[in-house]
Amino acid sequence: MSxxxxxLCLQVKxxxxxxxxxxxxxxxxxxxxxxxxxxxxxxxxxELDRIALTDMTRxxxxxxxxxxxxxxxxxxxxxxxxxxxxxxxxxSPFKDEPTPRSSSEPKHADL
Numbered sequence: 001m002s003x004x005x006x007x008l009c010l011q012v013k014x015x016x017x018x019x020x021x022x023x024x025x026x027x028x029x030x031x032x033x034x035x036x037x038x039x040x041x042x043x044x045x046x047e048l049d050r051i052a053l054t055d056m057t058r059x060x061x062x063x064x065x066x067x068x069x070x071x072x073x074x075x076x077x078x079x080x081x082x083x084x085x086x087x088x089x090x091x092s093p094f095k096d097e098p099t100p101r102s103s104s105e106p107k108h109a110d111l
Contacts, residue, residue: 011058012036019062024071024080025087040068043089 016036020028036053038061053061065072069088071080 005055008055008057012053012056012061015053015058015061019058019072021076022073023065024073024084026065026070038064 016028020026038051038053040048040051042048051064056064062072071084071087073080
């Protein structure tokens with residue numbers, strides 16, 4: 001990030017330090033020497049898109065994440081509402097799979 005606008009570098013750093021912890025399903029992976037970018041993955045961790053954050057302000061990054069459907073908590077310790085559990089995905093990838101049995105149900109009732 002040596003050739004980057006110092007003001008924008010500070011904006012991205014402020015986003016990383018202060019805002020990322022508020023977002024549900026947003027994980028920061030530090031790669032030394034790499035320019036900051038948002039990598040969007042599907043439920044199977046397959047890459048969908050990459051968005052460079054280098055030329056964006058902190059507010060622009062937050063606005064982008066809102067448009068993408070990421071849920072932002074008011075405080076880091078706040079709970080995530082159930083309807084946002086899988087956000088930014090619109091639906092759970094597991095909705096058509098049977099729900100797991102509770103541990104009190106016998107595993108082989110037919111035996």
